[in-house]
Amino acid sequence: MDLIPRARRRYALHGLMAALVIAGILVGCGSNDRDGAVEPGRDAAAGGRHALEVWTPESGTRLQLVQRRADEFSAAHPDVKVNFTIRDFGSYPAQLKLALASDSAPDVVIGNLGWSLDGPLIKAGQLRALDPWATRYGWDKRFAEVAQRQMRFTDDGKQFGRGSIFGIPYAADVIGWFYNVGKLKILNIGVPATLDELEAALGTARRAGEVPIMLGNRPQWPGLHLFYLVSGDLASDREINGIVFGDRSVKWTAPSFVASARKLAQWNAKGYIAAGANSMSPDDALAKFVRGTGVFLPTGSWNAAELSAAMDDNVAFFLTPPIRKGDPRRATGSVGYGWHITAASRQADLAAEFIDFMTQEAFAIQLAASGDISPLAIGGGLPQAPSRLAGEIFAAWQSVLANGTLLPYLDFSAPDGAEVLYPTMQSIIAGQETPERGLALIEQSRERFLDSL
């Protein structure tokens, strides 16, 4: 039954839609006022107790270490109180953006490397270039050159890898191969010293009925981590850095990347990669590896603590071996997300002092003692590593820093990895897409992003 005649109802509908569109445009214009430029902060007047507002998405052991170090800072500065705001990693970026745009912006915040968070925040003028303090505290000398590149952005936030130092990192990560020590012994395989030896080991494992590579690729990025392990050998420094840091003369379609992608597809076709990898979560893959399925587990150093707790000395680690025996190993890793000073902070000098304290060698040593790695190249005087595995990862990481062979994560090249890069790489590995066509698609999306800057 119609309470309102049909024709009138239609007019009402048209009117409503028109009102919606107009209201929408007005609301949209509202967001136009959201200007990123924030008045440069002044340092708080002396006297009284200062509260330093700090934001972090950290959790677990790292969070405990960070908070303990912050307590030490407060102990050394009785007039300073450090207030932490802790948000889970997933919702952190969105919440941080809101906090920075509010009237009560924090002083010190953790960002995230590249375009996912740091780039947009710098572009919006919400983070400070740290150069004056970098000179004062020697940050520009504290970190290896390869590490510093990941800390730099141009002041307009449009170029990653050059320009001013914007973030000071404190905890690092590196991608490599964990392996089941007992299985390698049974299969009579030595720890591979070249890429060929690694491939031969995969073949031997497969013929013996083992799962050569345990991989949980459901979230799609783990497949790209496998790609890092191969492209680190096949592609040049210039190519990998070029992709990440916006060098347009380098393209994803370069022969070295095509060859890397093709190798992964071949590995998959030969049955080297765990069946069911595409529907398996990384956690499940790790659990299977712990229970004895899989000879190699390619993943990041952040899994070390869990693996050594579950497998003791039956798990070990190496970086992808070089093509030519004895060459320095190259590895993808990051110096981790850094501490930033917000543009809105009125106590930037104090914030810088805090950041300096939080990233000194003393903290790096505390981190190492927990089985973690830091962006600092540390000489001697290290405490005993908590496990053999932690010791191996620490040594591998230090060699990469010392040799200058650290490579940045290729997915730092654009923020839309989840939409194009990860799924396309998964399709290439599965043989659903040719390396040439897939990489062309990935390059297209990277160029679209570079154009949008």
Place this chain on the structure above:
Amino acid sequence: MKTRRGRAALPYLYLLPAFLFFVPFVLVPFAHTVGLSFYDWDGLTRAAFTGFENYREAFASPLVRSAFGHALVLIFFFGVLPVLLALPLAVGSSRTSVPGRNTLRTLIFLPQAISTVVVGVSWGWILALDGPINAGLRALGLDWAAVDWLGSFTWALPSLGIVGTWTLIGLCVTLFFAGLQQIPVSLYDAAAVDGAGPWREFLAVTLPGLKGPIAVALTVTVISALRAFDLIFVTTRGGPGTETVVPGILIYRRAFEDGRLGSAAAIAVILSIVVFAVTFLINRIADRRAP
């Protein structure tokens, strides 16, 4: 004294309470989304008005188009299939007295009461390569048929569809069963007197009598197919490759991961229009078939 105008305003007065909620929680956010869709905005820096560019990009993008294509496939599994399967179930269980009928009905409805996240995680295990479905297939000697359902470029989307069918069939059965109670027994008597067999009776009495519930069931299930997000986010995240990417996944990624709020808003608006259009169509068809 009641005036003519007063009486005309009365229905609006009844609508007012609902409207008071509807405006701030539905209309205003929707208007905001429509507005955003005309801008290029990363959520932080100055938004730039770009007119219909976000819409042009959405229509030109093979990924966005395939996402809507996948949503259409899901309409079949979430809407058409549950309705087709629920009809005989509801009619059968209302006509015959099977022992344990109510228990059965409760069991069929149960998936509807479980949170989608739990459904997703459970089906993730059930459909895994070493999960119970494949174990069953292997036990039957059908080893060749055991596949990594959610990791397969061919089977992932239909597998998710079947999960949707399983979830929504109970809702349809319940709606139809309620509808069947409304059909006057005299109509069945008349049909019997006219010598109609069970099939004829179903077509002449039951189906027209269930027109309303079928329209409701289709509306609800089709909307849930179009806005599917949680099940896919929990199980496949749009993979393998882009085989299970649906508009909801794209909206989430662009808005909350890539910082492309305008583009996300445009896809959301297109999705809303599709939802409006499809539900309008379903109800128009149901209206036209009115006896």
